[in-house]
Structures are given as structure tokens and as C-alpha cells.
Amino acid sequence: MFQDELQKLKERALNEIRGAHDLDRLREMEIKYLGRKGELTKILRTVGELPETERGPAGNLANQVKQVLASELGRAKKALGEKETGKVGEKEWIDVTASKSKRHLGHLNPISLVQYELEDIFSSMDFMVLDGPELESDYYNFEALNIPSWHPAREMQDTFYVEGDGLLMRTHTSPMQVRTMEKYGAPVRAVVPGRCFRNEATDARHEHTFYQLEGFMVDKDISVANLKAVLEVVAQKLYGPDAKVRLRPKYYPFVEPGVNGEVTCFLCHGKGCRLCKNTGWLEIFGAGLIHPNVLRAGGIDPEKWSGFAFGFGLTRLAMLKYGIDDIRLFCGGDLRFLNQF
């Protein structure tokens, strides 16, 4: 009796499971037969009511049926699952090669990008990052930098003079050397990025507005070797671990000795190419040991302290880095240029 019932149930359940066409239906089957209130569960619960001698075989049989149904359910689920995934694929398909417009990002001026790169290198060596006035006095731009009124360097710099007594647009970022020494005394180290101006006609290679990054360090026994090492670090951060620095004599009234700094050409790695005009070197900064007259102007005793100073052409660095061939683009405001960076 019990066995018959169980056998019938098994047949019915298997038929229904095999006839189920979707996963929802299978879930129903699972609940119907194997659930807490399911039919098989109910029968299993009656096993205890059987005479003691029948209990064993009946229990075994019931468990057998349970296992058969469970495994059949599992098999059917898997089969149907595979089928349904295929259907989902049908429903969900999109063309992943097509694109809709991206979220529009803005762009920083390439000068800012190069400037930040350098600022971060120097910040990591404990240099302050300072800002100075673009409209400067004759005193800080020339006089305090050992460029007295008779000095020919003044005429070479094509200065924009503005109305008012002894006022001009700074021709370099160097005036901040003396302003900084006056404010902070020694020891001190700082970099000053900023705009500079030359009163000249513009073309693809000349611009009346350009950017420099000035840097200087005043401390005990600062030497040419120190200058070289610090700038080597910068060169390597900018152009990779193999970049070297070469110094050549160059006259600037506010440093003594004065040098021109070149780094290994990053394009040809020093072999010589069009970019470096076949020299293997790119000239990217001017530098030197701060002239004692400049230290004095900054209120620092040159007997006790010494320092180095350098100036990078940010505009030039950006032109080299991105291969830009027209200097006027930086301040030109053309989004077709600016949106590339």
C-alpha cells in the first residue's frame, strides 16, 4: 500500500519534472514534492506510523525516491538553465563595438601639466613653491640681480615698461630670488613658476609671454657639484634613469659661475637627431652659483652662506615634451589644441 503510493508518486513526479518547460515550473515541482509541506515529505512523515517491521524498508524506499526526484530536478534545472541563458542572450544583445558620446572632460593647459610635474619633483626635495608678481620693479628685476642700469643685459631683454616709476613686466622669474631671501633668510630653498614677458614681435618661435620655473637653494657650502646633482635628479625624473646633465659656461650677471644646462636628448638618447640638432643634448635650463652681490641684496652674508639658482623654460619643456612647433598655441585659446592634453 505504502509502496504503491510511493511508486505512483514517483512516476507522477518524474513525468511532471520532465515535462516542465521553465525554471519557474521546476521550482514549483520542487516545492510540490520535496518542500516542507510537499507530497513526498508528507509521506515520509507517515513512516513513523507504520508497524515497526515495515518502518525500515519503507523509510529506505522513501529516501530512495527522494534522491531520484532530487537528482532529476537537478538535471532538469541545469538543462533548462542552459536553454534560458541562451534566451537571455537573445533578449539582452547589444552592439558593444558602437560607442555613445563619452562624458566630456575638460583639459589643463600643457604649461600647467609640465609645471605641476616639476613642482612635484621639487616639493619632494623640500623646496617651497612660491608665486611672484608679474608686474615687477626695476629694482628686483635688474638692480638686485647684479644688473645695474648701465648693464648691456638690460637691452638684450626687450623689456615691457609700464607707466609709473621703475615698473616693468618681469623678464624672468629671478626677481623672486631676492624677494624670497628677504622674506625667509637662509637657509632657504624654493621654486617659482610663472609668466615672463619680452617686448618682441611674435612668430612660431617667439612669444612675448612665456613661462619659466625659477629655483634656488641657499645653505652652507653649496657647490657646483650640488647644483649638478639636484638637476640630474630632475632630468632623470623627467626623462628617465639614463638622462644625464651637461653644464656649459654661460654668462648671467646674477650667477657666478654661470652655466647652461643640457640634458640627454630624450628622443634619440644622445645619439643625435633632428630634435637636438644632432648634438645629443637638449638645452633646458640656465643655472649657476648665486652671485655674492645677489645674496647681499637678499640680506644674506655671502661669507657664511652660498647657493645655487636655476631657471627652466617651462614653455620650452612643454614644446619638447609634446612636439609642439608653434609657441603661440599655448596662449592662443584654440580648443582644438588645448583639448589634446
Next chain:
Amino acid sequence: MKISFNWLKDFVSVPKNVTPEALASKLMLTTTEIEGIEKRGEVLDKLIVGFVKTREKHPNADRLSATKVDIGGGKILNIVCGAPNIAAGQKVVVALPGVTLPNGLTLERREVRGIVSEGMICSADEMGLGPSSHAGIMVLSGAAKVGAKVSTVLPMKDVIYEIDNKSLSHRSDLWGHYGMAREVAAIFGQKFKEYKIKKAKNISKSAVKFEVKVQNKKLCPRYLGAVVENIKIGPSPAWLSARLESVGVRSINNIVDITNYVMLEFGQPMHAFDFEKVEADERGSKRGLTRKIIVREAKNGESMATIDGVQRKLDSSMLVIADNKKPIAIAGVMGGGNSEVSDKTTKIILEAANFDFINVRKTSMRLGLRTEASIRFEKGLDPNFAELGMARALELIAKIIPGAKVAGKIVDVKNFKLNQGPIKFDFDFLNKKIGEIIPPAKVVSILKDLGFGLKKVGKVLNVKIPTWRATKDVDVAEDLVEEVARVYGYDNIRGKMPEVRMTTPEENRARKVERLVKNILAKGLGMTEICNYSFAEEKVLRKFGLNPAEHIRLKNSINKNLTHLRQSLIPGLVANMAQNQYFVDSVRIFEMGKIFFREAGELKKGGKSSERLPRQDESLAGMILEKGNETPFYGVKAVAAEVLDVLHIAHKFEVWQKDVPMWANSARTAKIVVGGKTLGIVTELSPAVEQSFGVRHRVGIFGINFTELVKLYRDEVAYRSIPKYPAIELDLALIVTQKTVWDDVLKNIFEAENRLVKEVKLFDVYEGRGVEAGKKSLAFRIVYRSDERTLRIEEAKKIEEKIIQKLGQKFGAKLRA
């Protein structure tokens, strides 16, 4: 300036293993910038000496000759030649087929009007030896061996260095081959062949009487003058003109060439006056034979034609060389046409002088006349060069013009004193500055080779500055450090990181905020950074209703568009809008930059002045133009709000009622208010300005005083606990009159309930179909929440009722159906 390798070798022997290229790179690392290296006469090895056996007129061409040229080894070539000076019996330079000339032409056998030409007879120009003073082919001396390489006959193979003049602006001693040779000697440790002044042998008694009167001794520290008689003006010998031409100077005649030669050799400009053209001094007995050179300031109104034929107006700031009646030269700049040497000249007054460098520069700038002489004098020459130059010039005259005699003695008026030190220089100081121990013997030899006088006193060197470096070039110990460092070689100095105490650099808030804001604008808000000029143009300022008189004016701009300093970033950015609107559909840009005011700011002018620099603020502005967007105001307002939120600055936008800037759309202008103070503006470009700049779409604008913004920035966030109880959000749509201001609505909502209403978000403003004319619909979401318990929906509904009622009373607001 051009420097000849061969000429250098007159004064220094360059080691055999040093090629001209190696010499150049060494000079570049030690002394000067070299812009180019030009090899001259390379081709001479490939050309051969030929003998013109016959020359006939070309049968088919009037101007051509048909020649038979013997090139040795029994070979006779037919050569067609176009030069007018070709003649039988000449020794000439022959280029054979296959040879490439410096001008790029490769020769081949070819037919010229029916005659096959088997080579070419060359001119100096074709050999790359510069324009010849003679027209046509170069004729070689009769002694030249037929068939020999031309290089054996013409020792003109040379390497010419093009020196960057700017790199020598501080080295007046290097403006000639002599000084450059001394550098070469020091660099390679070779002996420098010093030029020893020898007394001229051809000084003779003469009836001529000659005087020099220097009136302004400050502007003329030295003047040497000599009269030379029995001069015969003529062409220079080949070696002389060749040398001049090798460094790009045209040969003129023997006397002029000698003065130029001396200048190129020692850097000392010279001048020769025609004795007869200098006014005779009629005092004394020797009538007609007395001359007096006067060095004086020019008189205002005086004028003189210089040898280039240009009439020059002189004034009292200029120094002239004059005779009794008139100026005959502008000191240190150019001679006068009135006393110029000509073919007929038989007596000259030779000048070797030294003039004040500042005065020469100013005069030359004032006249717009820069000459080979003035560029040298303005560097500040050693007055001793004048003596050297005079001696050398007289030596060359004696050599080239055999009968020439120096009449009487050389006049020398000197009024100068050079600071030759000595400078105390100790090795420890040097090593500390360089950061490398340089062997004392090396230091000594470097300085000695450069001409410094050395005396060792204990551990210190007393260094005497040579006269040619005592011309404001070298005066402190640091200058000597440079001399040693550069000759020792910067390449030999190894980098060594400074050993210093660690510090924490002071934080620069402005820079920190600047970077933060720029990054948010670009990477968060889709704005691109512009860097416009710091300048403004008067015309444009007016268009913006800005008063040029309130702007700082540029005094000497060479660019018509740059007349003033900007006081606002707006005009520049509007121009960017006009420029970019055709290329992109959406222009979203910003700029951060300095603006300039007439009043004094905080920074001092420095030096003796107690004044302060004009105020220079940092300003931030941005603009949005989007095709089809008629109210970009809201776009820029959102951008401004984001920036302030990022900086945690509590702010309000208030309607800007009065005195809206002329360039702004007065109906769409708000102030950004922080703590009761106006920090900036949000607006749109006024239609008038839009039109005058050809901007074809509406432009939203924000402007913020960045200097103030930095002061307001607090890097502080006060944490508030996350709400414990859920909120209820209910949407409302109300119809109000069109001019109803949202801020007022908001105020009234919070007045109706300020404890449980936590947030009100306006999400739609609608006018048009379905809404009565003159009215608009405001749709907004109110967030209700209690901090103490879970709010029930009934409670929220009740508050909503209250709000609707309040807004009904205040604005006649009705629920939208």
C-alpha cells in the same frame, strides 16, 4: 663673429690629434657658444692646376671661349669657359668631371653649343672661397706646377667657426683671434704665442706736426694716433684679402684691410683718416703740415655724413673725433665720409683708441647704427689693446707698403686705471664652491695659462687680474672659481647631493587651492584651461564698458594690440568664445590669472623706494557656450557652486540689482555672496557685447576673486552622523506667477517648517502649454525627516499641507492639476 682655425694657429699650436671639430666642442664646453662650423677649401684637394695653352672665341657664342688646357701628364683638355678674364698662358684651377663643388654642382662632360667641354675652369666663388675681388676665374701664380693639386698652391683649406656673439657679451677680450687663441692655449695646455710690441722701424723725422687733444677724458680713456706718409693705396696682397674673406670681410684696399685685419686679430677697432682731408691747423710755421685731432662731445645741431653715405644728426651726448672745424668720425662707431681714405691718399692719420663702452652703446643705439667697431667697444675693451693694435697696424703697413714712413712719433694720450686686484683666492674656498678637490697645481696652471699673475702667500693665492680681464669682467674670487671650473671642465665635476638639514617647506595655500580648483574644473566639470595674455587692448576695453584710464598703460609696447594690463579675464575669454564657436558645439573654458590695478598692493618695490607695487590679484573666470542652450547661466552657476562646495565655502547667490557691469546681461546677473561680501558674479554675456564680438550663442559667465577665495578656504569638514531614521520624499508642483523668485519660495517653505524639512530640491521650472500665460510651474521635491524617530507619512502630508497653504498665501501658488 667668425673665427678662422688657421688664424688661431698664428698664436697657438693646436695639438695634432685635435681636429677642428674637437676644438669646437671643447670651446663650447669651456668658453663660448659656436653656432656653426664651415669647412673652406675642402674641394681644393680635388682640383688641379691647369695651363691654358690656347684660347679662342667660341664659334657659336659671343661670350664664351674655347680653350685647350694642359693638366699635366700629357693630357690636354678642351674646356669651354665663360669668364671674361681667361687668356692663354694663364695657370688656372681646373675641375674635372665627377668633382662636386661647394655649391653642390657635380661636373660632367657636356656639350656647350657644339663643343664638348671636358671640365671647368673655376672662380674663387665656385671654390667656396667667397666673392672674389676680381671678376671671373682665379688666376694662379706662374710658379704653380701644372697637374698639381690646387691645395698645394693655395693654402686656403681652413675651418671657420661661427661664434654666437651673445655668448661673448661679457668677454671683451675674445672679440679677436688673439684672445680666442689664448683660450685655446689654456684649454689644451699649449703655449700661447704672445704678440710682443716692437718699436716701428720705419719711424722717420718729418716736417709733419701732429697733436691729439682729448677733451673728454672719461669717454676716451686712451687715444693713440700716428701719421704715416708715403702711402700708396692699392689692392691688398692675396694672403691678406684671403684671410679677411675667410671670415666674411670684403677686401677694399690695403689700408682699410689692415685696419680691419688688426680688429679681427686683436679685437681692437682701428681707423685711418686721410691726412689731407683733416683741416690743417694754421698756427705755427709749418703751414699745411700741422694737424690736430680733437676728441670732444658733439655739439647739438652738428651733423656729419658717415662713410656709408648717411647724414647723421649728432648731439652733445655723443663723442666725436674732430679737427679744428668739423667732426670727422663718431667715436667708436663709424668714420666720416669727409675724411675717408681714397685711391689718391698718400698720408694717413692712423687711430687706435679706447672709448667708454656705455657711451658707445648709447650713441650707436641712438643713431641706429651698429658696426663691427661699436659692438666691440660696447663690450668694454682693454685700453692696452689700442697700443697693441697700433703696433700691429704699423708693422703690417711697413710690410705691405714698403716706402711708408711713420712721421715723427706716435702720440699716446692715456687716462685710465684698471683694477687688477690682486684678488685673494684660497684653494679651500675654490673646492667648496666647486664641490670637488682640484689639485692646486692644476689650479695654478689654469690661471697662469689664462694670463693671471700668481703669487702664493701662505695658503692663499694673490691673483693679479690681467688687463684684458680687468674690464668689469673679473673682479671677485667667484669669478676665478668660474675660470678654474670651466677650464677644468664641468664634465669632470661629479654631481653630489647637498648635505643639509631636513626641513618641511611652508605650504603655499594659494597654489594648493589653485591646483585643486583647476583639477575640479577640468576633470570634474568639463572645463578646459585657457591662458590668455596679461595684456589688454584699449579698443576692446571700451567695447566692454571698461575705462582704459583706470588700467595700467604699457609704455613701450611694440605690439598695437597690447596697450594696457588687464583688469579682468572676461574680455580675453569672450574672444576665445568667438574664436572657438565654429569648431566645437560646446565651449566650456576657464582661466586663472593675474589682473592688475592702479592702486598700491602689498609687495614693496624694493631698493631705496618705500613705495609698493600696484595691486595684482589672482582672478578666476569661466564661460560656457552650448549650441541650443538658451540659459547657460544655470550651467555656470552650477560650476561656481561646485567649486565653492569643494572648498567648503558656504555661499549664496543673490540677485544683482544695481550697477551690473556693462558686459553682463542685467536681467540674468547674480552675485556670489560669502559672509555678506561679494566674492564673484554669475551672469550671461550682454546681447550687445555678444553682437559686437560676433558670438552667435548665449554665453554663461562666472567670475570669482581668487585671492579672496583662497583666504576663505578651510580644509575642514565637520562630520555629521548619518541619519538614523528614514526620510520621506514628496514631490510638489505649484503654479506661481512667472517672476516669482525661487529663493523666496524656499525661504517660505522653511518658515512653514524648519525642523522636519531637511532639504528642498527644485527639479523643473516650466512655462508654456498647459500653464496659464504669465505663470510658471515649479516642481520640487521636499525631504522630510525626524532626527528622533521614524516619521509617518501622515505627518509629512500634514506639513506639506501647511507649506502649500503658506505658499498659497504668499505667492498665490496653486497646485498644478
